[in-house]
Amino acid sequence: MGAGDRIPLLVVGGGIGGLAAALGLARKGRPVHVVEKAPEFGEIGAGLQLAPNASRMLDRLGVLSEIHKNAVFPRRLVWLDAVAGKEITALDLGEKFQATYGYPYVVMHRSDLLDALLAACRAETRITLETSRDVVAVEPLGAGARARCADGTVYECDTLIGADGLWSPTRRLVVPDEGEPICSHYVAYRGTIPMHEMSEHAGLDNVVMWAGPEMHLVQYPVRRGELYNQVAVFKSHRYRPDSDDWGTVEELEAHFGRACAYVQGALKLIRRNRRWPMYDREPVADWTRGRIGLLGDAAHPMLQYLAQGAAQAIEDAVCLADCLDRHGGDDAAGLRAYQEARYLRTARVQITARFFGEVCHVDGVGRTLRNATFADRPHDRFFEVDWLYRYGI
Numbered sequence: 001m002g003a004g005d006r007i008p009l010l011v012v013g014g015g016i017g018g019l020a021a022a023l024g025l026a027r028k029g030r031p032v033h034v035v036e037k038a039p040e041f042g043e044i045g046a047g048l049q050l051a052p053n054a055s056r057m058l059d060r061l062g063v064l065s066e067i068h069k070n071a072v073f074p075r076r077l078v079w080l081d082a083v084a085g086k087e088i089t090a091l092d093l094g095e096k097f098q099a100t101y102g103y104p105y106v107v108m109h110r111s112d113l114l115d116a117l118l119a120a121c122r123a124e125t126r127i128t129l130e131t132s133r134d135v136v137a138v139e140p141l142g143a144g145a146r147a148r149c150a151d152g153t154v155y156e157c158d159t160l161i162g163a164d165g166l167w168s169p170t171r172r173l174v175v176p177d178e179g180e181p182i183c184s185h186y187v188a189y190r191g192t193i194p195m196h197e198m199s200e201h202a203g204l205d206n207v208v209m210w211a212g213p214e215m216h217l218v219q220y221p222v223r224r225g226e227l228y229n230q231v232a233v234f235k236s237h238r239y240r241p242d243s244d245d246w247g248t249v250e251e252l253e254a255h256f257g258r259a260c261a262y263v264q265g266a267l268k269l270i271r272r273n274r275r276w277p278m279y280d281r282e283p284v285a286d287w288t289r290g291r292i293g294l295l296g297d298a299a300h301p302m303l304q305y306l307a308q309g310a311a312q313a314i315e316d317a318v319c320l321a322d323c324l325d326r327h328g329g330d331d332a333a334g335l336r337a338y339q340e341a342r343y344l345r346t347a348r349v350q351i352t353a354r355f356f357g358e359v360c361h362v363d364g365v366g367r368t369l370r371n372a373t374f375a376d377r378p379h380d381r382f383f384e385v386d387w388l389y390r391y392g393i
């Protein structure tokens, strides 16, 4: 399949969501063509947390055992006060957790996940993949859709899935008059380093989040424990919508100036060559137009505070494949059913992620209150995350 042929099902974007969707659809017998803007399929050099709701879906896609080969299985999620250097609370990820959800909590390198999905897609004869195809416009075409690329290539298809991320060109057609994603004024510096470069770390068995006023640091090992992933996030007070000169390294240092000595030491090891501004959008109830639909960050971009953006994209992928399959050939009806099944859940994650960010970044009496509120919380109580992790049981 390629440009010139009428394509039954076109997925725009070959990130985690797009490849998972292609795999899910192919497993249901659907031929799928994926076009990706980058010259190669790939992910950035940073880590990813996969909660049991994501693992359950990856298992259904048949790729979980491959993913586990390079993953790390932490024992606890630990939440610490970055100023006081003291534990606030934790979530035990041991036997009780795994018995409750049927899957472990997993942390891994992003490229290990993408590589596993890509290998599974390449092994599927129903999936064809193309890179260096930058889709600049999507338009309805009778019952189907047309996608135009920057290089002049045009694709006509019966059904189109926009899995093209936060800045999705597909979304411009499906959710018009909406404007740009919402900038939170927060920015992340992140990356992995060889484990031996971390002279001191917060425990190989743990995912650790140091929460501080308008900043936080997340740490965990990836790639079988050979690499250590760190993400430092803070709010920039220099944000201007028309400028890139905000969220600078100087602000990073200044913001973490109040952090405890351990956090300041760890911060020194984070690379400063690239920063990621954090965006989301208001949830919407309608992300379908005829036989054109959205998936993952294109449909419901969220702040990363619950570590659920990729997980939600993977849930979308499995749900989409189920819904299109159930509506056997009527993809417009299948896409509407998929949207109905997904939009309230993903809206809840988007909104809760914002709220959890507020709780992490609070200062003053709010910070004291937060720490006091969570102080006696049993570590093997899961009700705060139960709605999130139980999906698909």
Ligand SMILES: Cc1cc2nc3c(=O)[nH]c(=O)nc-3n(C[C@H](O)[C@H](O)[C@H](O)COP(=O)(O)OP(=O)(O)OC[C@H]3O[C@@H](n4cnc5c(N)ncnc54)[C@H](O)[C@@H]3O)c2cc1C
Binding pocket: 012, 013, 014, 015, 016, 017, 018, 035, 036, 037, 038, 047, 048, 049, 050, 133, 134, 135, 136, 163, 164, 165, 166, 167, 168, 169, 188, 190, 231, 276, 295, 296, 297, 298, 304, 307, 308, 309, 310, 311, 312, 313
């Ligand atoms: C700091 C940070 C930490 C995070 N941590 C976690 C975590 O621990 N766990 C978790 O589940 N999620 C996490 N997330 C969220 C997660 O990274 C995203 O939600 C997820 O990658 C979304 O996947 P996607 O496939 O929808 O979009 P993307 O990953 O953005 O993929 C979109 C793909 O489409 C391609 N594309 C874009 N435009 C076009 C075009 N015009 N034509 C063709 N192709 C195009 C892109 O090149 C890309 O390959 C985190 C996010 C951030 C910023």
